[in-house]
Structures are given as structure tokens and as C-alpha cells.
């Protein structure tokens with residue numbers, strides 16, 4: 213057990229790609245926690261998917277021992293935070309476990325949207341900040357400019373910025389010394405009843421749910437009973453320890469420390485991020501640590517097995533993923549076009565992508581996903597309010613008094629030369645202008661309120677491509693606003709395909725309906741007969757295209773020919789069919805269900 217004065221708990225916050233993981237690696241290496249040889253490119257990003265996508269998904273914690281220049285040894289706990297906006301709640305819980313943060317800014321870029329978003333969260337959590345200007349080894353680095361920017365925008369004197377290269381290991385010791393000097397040691401009452409904050413948790417097949425904790429008061433020991441305030445669950449501590457970076461069991465964690473406990477819980481929902489751990493005898497007498505909020509899904513999509521025989525496997529895979537992901541929501545749903553599947557709710561687009569990829573890769577399932585949607589608040593004529601997250605379940609418009617949709621506050625950092633094109637993009641997405649602030653002579657911060665439904669349909673890609681990748685984006689939930697929305701139905705061969713229905717603004721429905729049927733016409737393969745594709749609002753058809761009938765049978769070519777070639781051709785066709793669904797009498801490929809996402813593309 214280390215006395216409080218020799219403990220420092222900190223995290224690293226940064227915009228994506230500014231070097232957070234690389235810096236963490238250098239700190240682990242410098243303190244001898246991990247040897248260079250052991251150091252994989254990114255030790256903290258353990259999941260394969262994370263490495264491939266180059267993003268940090270789950271918050272983690274590593275303990276380091278550091279002998280400072282003053283001759284004393286310190287226990288440093290580095291808490292890794294997820295870098296993506298979908299996981300803001302997890303970021304804020306990780307920050308609540310720390311007293312300070314390294315704010316990493318790329319010296320070739322400067323402050324970006326997530327630098328500021330994370331900074332605000334850190335300030336809310338009362339953290340002391342150490343700015344680190346990273347990547348100074350690069351020829352395009354402008355450390356002086358970025359330092360000035362930190363002073364102007366964040367208000368930290370530029371002399372306090374540490375110049376570093378996480379790649380080359382420049383500045384590592386200065387950073388460690390600054391952590392000792394500028395970040396306060398934890399406070400807390402060792403003699404009070406246990407209070408510990410769960411800032412992350414994951415399910416382990418052998419040990420049950422592992423909770424990552426910051427002990428605020430009191431202490432905990434293996435074999436003791438604990439109670440969780442928000443989850444109203446209780447368990448026995450099977451193991452307690454810290455990460456070094458592997459799990460190291462020590463049997464006890466005390467005030468100010470960061471570590472893990474194994475609980476034996478079978479599901480992370482019993483031990484969620486943000487919950488407070490205490491002892492059963494203190495229940496009802498102690499205050500929970502932070503206002504606990506269950507994660508709320510914001511983006512919804514239908515997920516269906518391509519082969520309907522895989523339905524039980526899909527259910528099982530979702531059950532398993534849910535064990536580890538309290539934010540994932542799903543319930544069975546049936547579609548006239550796609551059969552039996554699930555309506556799933558996600559924190560955001562990235563969360564959705566991750567789940568879809570895991571279903572495919574880890575569970576080997578061929579799935580078909582519908583275009584993402586948001587949850588509308590619909591007031592019916594009689595005054596009843598319902599939530600509709602599936603366009604095909606929208607009541608008919610005669611029954612509706614009003615529809616409200618979720619809106620987001622968005623902030624965009626961009627070189628000023630792109631202001632025009634961004635304004636244009638945001639306006640076509642029904643964004644409402646709020647503010648424009650010059651950060652420097654040539655960089656601005658634009659803020660808007662925009663419907664979430666417009667944000668999830670390839671907004672980010674459009675923003676990136678219009679600004680050659682220079683603009684960065686951050687968003688947070690703003691509230692529900694009434695809007696003039698309609699449901700656009702798509703009919704393929706006169707058959708309404710519910711999974712292709714969309715909710716959109718009345719003013720865009722005609723144009724988008726047109727664009728969508730044109731896109732579908734290209735995506736739906738020719739059949740033996742002519743297939744009309746129509747977009748309709750209620751009973752009014754607003755656009756129509758036709759997929760012409762196939763002229764030749766593919767096998768006709770092989771008539772009398774060599775049989776192995778014929779088999780190959782059939783196999784190839786089968787392969788192509790994998791991602792097709794028979795709807796009525798027409799085969800529709802997966803791309804068609806996602807066509808709305810790429811209406812901006814011209815291919």
C-alpha cells in the first residue's frame with residue numbers, strides 16, 4: 213500500500229491520432245513497466261478490432277512505478293480513455309477516476325474538435341492539466357504556433373506546454389516529472405466506508421465481470437462482500453489487484469488507488485460503468501459518487517441473418533455481445549422483406565459498426581443491416597406520445613399530430629477557407645447556425661444545431677471530403693425538436709419493402725426519393741422480368757425507375773460446354789447471392805439497404 217502523497221492518477225486526452233497511445237507506450241517503457249521488446253505497437257489497445265481501426269474503445273488502467281528526480285518513488289496510475297464521441301459517457305467516468313490529465317496536441321495540427329470536447333469534460337471533472345505538444349520530430353511541426361494556440365484557446369500559459377515526440381521518446385521524463393509536480397495526490401478517507409467508482413468493466417469467461425475501479429474512500433479486500441448502488445446487485449470479491457500491464461492480484465485496494473476486482477457477475481449490466489461500489493452495511497447511508505446514467509442508444513438499425521436458418525445463432529451472438537456491452541440494445545423484429553431479425557440500438561455510428569463487424573468476424577455470421585435511424589417522439593391525434601425508432605412502424609400520417617426528432621449540438625474546427633463549403637453542407641442537412649469563432653487567423657470553430665438523422669447519414673464523410681480531411685467534428689445531444697417529417701416508402705416490383713422505408717424532411721423527400729430510386733436501379737441486379745422501383749409518400753408515387761429484364765441466361769453461354777466451367781459459374785453466382793435477400797420475387801443485395809448512406813456519391 214502506497215501512502216496518498218505518493219500516488220498520482222491521471223489520464224491522457226487527445227484528438228484522434230494526436231498520439232495518445234504512442235505516448236502511453238513511452239511512459240510504460242520509461243518506467244520499466246513494459247520492456248521495449250514486450251511492447252507491442254499499442255499495448256493499451258488490446259482488442260484486435262481496436263488495433264485495426266486505430267481507435268481506443270475500452271478504457272483501461274495501468275499502474276507504473278516511477279522513481280522521480282527528487283529520489284522518491286511514486287505509484288502512477290494511467291487510465292486510458294476512449295477517444296471517440298460515441299463513448300463520451302465512458303470518457304467522463306474515466307476522468308472522474310483521475311486528478312489530472314495530459315492534454316496531447318499534435319504540433320503539426322493544433323487543437324481539434326475532440327481536443328476541446330475532452331478538455332471541457334476534464335475541466336468539468338476538475339482535473340489539473342498538463343499540455344503536451346507532440347510530434348515535434350516531424351518537419352511540418354509548428355510547436356510555437358500550437359503552444360500559442362493552447363494559451364489563446366485554453367488559457368494555459370504557453371511556457372507550461374511540454375514539447376515532446378512520443379515516437380522518438382523526446383520529453384518523456386519531463387512529462388513524468390510534471391505529473392508528480394503538477395497533478396495533486398488523491399484525497400479520501402481511509403477510515404470511511406468503502407466507496408469506489410466503476411469506470412469500466414468487461415466480462416471474462418473465467419472470472420466473471422471484471423470491474424475497473426478507483427477507490428475514493430475506505431478499502432476493499434478479496435473475499436469481502438460488496439454492493440453496487442445503481443445496479444442494486446451484490447457479490448463477493450473473488451480477486452483484487454491492478455494492471456502492470458497484465459492483471460496482478462494483490463488482494464487489496466485502498467483509498468486513492470486504481471485497480472480491478474473480479475466479481476463473478478455473469479453480465480456487465482450488474483456492474484456498469486458509472487456505478488458506485490460499497491459494502492452492503494453502508495447501503496442507504498452513503499452518497500453514490502457520480503450521477504449514474506445508463507447509456508442511451510441513439511442510433512437504431514435492423515440486423516437480419518442473410519440465411520434465415522442463422523436466426524438462433526444471431527440471437528446467441530447478440531446475447532454474448534450484450535454480456536460485455538451494457539449499451540447494446542436489441543429486441544426481435546419481423547420485416548415483410550427480411551423475415552426474422554433484431555432491432556438494435558447503439559450509442560452512435562461507430563458503436564454500430566463495431567457490433568456489425570464483431571458479428572461477422574467473431575461469430576462468423578452473414579448479416580444484413582438496414583440503414584440507421586433515430587428515435588422519433590410521435591404525438592398521436594389523441595395526445596398519446598410514442599417513441600418510433602423504426603421507420604416502418606411510423607403511424608400513418610393522418611393519425612399524427614406532431615413528430616419531434618433528436619437534435620445535436622455540433623462543433624466543427626476547420627481552416628477558414630472551407631467555411632463556405634461547410635455552411636453549404638450543414639444547410640442542406642437542416643443545420644441551424646449558432647456561432648463562428650476565429651481560433652487563429654486562419655482557423656475557425658463553427659457551431660450548429662443539427663438533426664441527428666442528418667448527422668448519421670454520411671455527414672462525417674462528406675465533411676472530410678469537402679475539406680480534404682482538415683475539418684474535425686464533435687457533437688453532443690441537444691434535445692428534441694419538432695420537424696415536418698414524412699415517411700418515404702420504397703416499392704420494388706409493386707411490393708413495399710419495409711426495410712427500405714425512411715423518415716425524412718418533407719422538403720427533401722422528393723429529391724431524395726428520386727436519388728434513392730436511381731441508386732437502387734443500379735444496385736438491384738437484372739431479373740428475368742422487368743422490375744419497377746418506386747418511391748412513394750403515402751399513396752403518392754414521387755419517383756420511379758425500372759430495372760430492365762435480363763436478356764440472356766448466364767448458363768446459356770455454357771450450353772453443351774465444359775461442365776466444370778458451368779459449376780464454377782454457378783458457384784460464383786452463389787457467392788454473389790450471399791448478401792442478397794429474396795423480397796417478393798426480386799433479389800435485393802445488401803448495398804440496396806444501405807443506399808441512403810451513399811446518396812452523396814456519384815457511383
Ligand SMILES: Nc1nc2c(ncn2[C@@H]2O[C@H](COP(=O)(O)OP(=O)(O)OP(=O)(O)O)[C@@H](O)[C@H]2O)c(=O)[nH]1
Pocket residue numbers: 226227228229230231232233234235266267268295346347348349350376377378379380
Ligand atoms: N512522427 C511522429 N509520429 C507520431 C508521434 N506520436 C504518435 N505518432 C504517430 O501518430 C499516429 C497516431 O498515434 P496514436 O498513438 O495511435 O494516436 P492516438 O491519439 O492514440 O489515436 P486514437 O487511439 O485513435 O485516439 C501513429 O501513426 C503514430 O505512430 C510522434 O511523436 N512523432
